[in-house]
Amino acid sequence: MSDQIQLYEVFIRSSRGLDHKHVGSLHADDAQQALEYARDVYTRRGEGISIWVVASKDITASQESDCDSFYDPLDDKPYRHAAMYELPEGIDSL
Amino acid sequence: MRDSIPLVSNEQKFQSRIDAEQKVEPKDWMPEKYRQNLIRQISQHAHSEVIGEQPEGKWITRAPTLERKAILMAKVQDEAGHGLYLYASAETLGVTRDELIDRLHTGASKYASIFNYPSLTWADIGAIGWLVDSAAIVNQVSLQNTSYGPYARAMVKICKEESFHQRQGYNIMMTLMQGAELQREMAQDALNRWWWPSLMMFGPHDAESAHSAQSMKWKIKRRSNDELRQQFVDQAVQQAHAIGLAVPDPDLVWNEQREHYDFGAIDWEEFQRVVSGNGPCNRQRLAHHVSAHKEGAWVREAMAAYEAKRRTVPAEVA
Numbered sequence: 447m448s449d450q451i452q453l454y455e456v457f458i459r460s461s462r463g464l465d466h467k468h469v470g471s472l473h474a475d476d477a478q479q480a481l482e483y484a485r486d487v488y489t490r491r492g493e494g495i496s497i498w499v500v501a502s503k504d505i506t507a508s509q510e511s512d513c514d515s516f517y518d519p520l521d522d523k524p525y526r527h528a529a530m531y532e533l534p535e536g537i538d539s540l
Numbered sequence: 541m542r543d544s545i546p547l548v549s550n551e552q553k554f555q556s557r558i559d560a561e562q563k564v565e566p567k568d569w570m571p572e573k574y575r576q577n578l579i580r581q582i583s584q585h586a587h588s589e590v591i592g593e594q595p596e597g598k599w600i601t602r603a604p605t606l607e608r609k610a611i612l613m614a615k616v617q618d619e620a621g622h623g624l625y626l627y628a629s630a631e632t633l634g635v636t637r638d639e640l641i642d643r644l645h646t647g648a649s650k651y652a653s654i655f656n657y658p659s660l661t662w663a664d665i666g667a668i669g670w671l672v673d674s675a676a677i678v679n680q681v682s683l684q685n686t687s688y689g690p691y692a693r694a695m696v697k698i699c700k701e702e703s704f705h706q707r708q709g710y711n712i713m714m715t716l717m718q719g720a721e722l723q724r725e726m727a728q729d730a731l732n733r734w735w736w737p738s739l740m741m742f743g744p745h746d747a748e749s750a751h752s753a754q755s756m757k758w759k760i761k762r763r764s765n766d767e768l769r770q771q772f773v774d775q776a777v778q779q780a781h782a783i784g785l786a787v788p789d790p791d792l793v794w795n796e797q798r799e800h801y802d803f804g805a806i807d808w809e810e811f812q813r814v815v816s817g818n819g820p821c822n823r824q825r826l827a828h829h830v831s832a833h834k835e836g837a838w839v840r841e842a843m844a845a846y847e848a849k850r851r852t853v854p855a856e857v858a
Contacts, residue, residue: 463563463689496565525611531707534714534782539775540674540707 453502454480458494466498477501558759563689566632574758577751578688579633580649581760583640586626587651588676589619591825595659596668604662611708612665618705622698629690645830652676653811654737656819663716663723663730669709671731671738671776677702678772679742687759710779717783724784731780732788738776739803740811742769773801 451473457466469488474480480499489497508516524530533540550569557564564570593616600616603609627637643649654672659665677699684695716727743749743765755761780787791804813819 459565462565463692465693523610523614525607525708526614526704528703528707531704531711533707533710537779537782540710540779 451475454484454499455502455505456480456484456488457498457500458484458488459496460494462495466496469493471502474499555757558687558757561759563692564687565689573754574760575633577755577758578691578760579630579635580751581755582626582630582633582691583635583643584650584652586623586630586640587644587649588655589623589626591651591655591829592672593619594825594828595655595657595821596665598659599662599665602662603665608712615669615705615708618701622701625694625697626691629688629694632690641833645826645833647817647826650815652741653814653819654734654741656814656822656825657733657737658821660733661726661730663713663726664734666709666712666716666727667730667734669705669707670713670779671709671734672741673702673705673709674776675738675741675772677706678768678775682761682763682768685759685762710783713785714783717785728785731785735788736806736810737814739769739773739806740814742766742772744808744811770800773803777801 452475453471454474454477455471456469458469459466472480472483472487474483477499481497484497484499488494520526528540551571554564554568554570554574557568564574596612596619597616600609600612603612627640630640631637640649644651659668680695680699680702684692684699686692686695713727713731716723743752746752746764746766749765752761752764756764777787777792789804791802793802795802814822817823
């Protein structure tokens with residue numbers, strides 16, 4: 447492997463209207479090459495209509511182990527969910 | 541021969557994609573008017589989320605209980621987030637956040653007129669959540685199928701989060717209606733003031749709507765103003781009656797044949813007056829946004845300065 451080869455994450459949009467979804471990663475020398483490799487490797491059976499590649503080193507990620515401190519699920523605030531509010535009989539369109 | 545092949549223009553290809561119910565994505569070719577039409581609609585929607593924080597935010601410090609205060613705070617926070625989703629969606633069309641905010645401040649871009657009415661009593665917080673959010677949801681559910689991908693996806697996320705907003709509002713009204721006479725009067729008074737502006741939220745009648753025909757053809761809009769308004773009336777009237785509220789419309793009557801409520805004429809002069817800047821709170825709403833934006837400038841500057849400094853100092857080895 448050359449010094450500059452690096453890891454890219456691959457995201458594919460399977461059809462119009464949907465988000466790009468992470469499908470895997472690959473090594474390439476630059477972004478253009480990563481795009482072509484991704485086409486060759488990840489879309490061999492018509493899996494998608496659009497590909498994004500992002501250098502893995504450019505991704506800043508949270509850690510699952512930091513869950514409690516980083517994003518509190520706010521389970522102590524049930525009032526943020528519709529189910530907490532009871533409706534009178536016969537009303538179901540709210 | 542090359543000459544005999546009929547030329548399919550970009551415009552025709554675009555329309556046939558729309559007709560086939562395919563979404564348009566940011567990097568696709570699109571007619572300039574489609575782009576401008578979307579920027580207008582999405583930014584107006586985003587501004588509405590943000591300006592809508594004002595009439596409700598005013599009551600956070602005056603909520604009758606700690607629980608009501610926490611609920612209202614959570615709701616207003618949601619609205620700020622919805623504004624963000626929508627601004628981000630508009631930005632995929634090649635317009636910047638600064639431009640969008642500037643257009644709001646100069647009046648070139650509008651927001652939902654209903655937020656130009658004042659929230660005078662606690663019951664107004666009930667009426668806003670119940671009526672204004674219900675009306676918004678009726679519209680937004682139909683926009684989940686809008687033709688522009690990023691807008692449609694933002695709508696899905698917003699609708700999911702919005703479900704509690706209308707219920708908390710209705711719950712406030714229901715609680716007041718179970719209270720003392722003064723409380724019931726307060727709830728009725730709020731409904732009386734918010735009912736007609738809520739119907740106006742759906743915009744002019746189909747025949748008079750400036751942007752409707754083209755927006756329907758491009759499937760930016762999926763259902764007409766009048767269809768959406770009718771759905772809202774049918775739901776809201778039932779909800780009002782269920783808790784003992786009277787809808788302030790002497791012409792309101794169930795139409796057996798149509799299986800819908802018939803309702804009275806909307807005062808379009810009032811609508812025009814408020815849209816064109818002369819509602820009860822237009823100047824106040826805009827002035828507040830302008831001053832909040834100005835007063836927040838130092839935060840944006842400090843963040844930029846911090847980032848610039850961080851870039852010049854070599855990264856520490858962890």
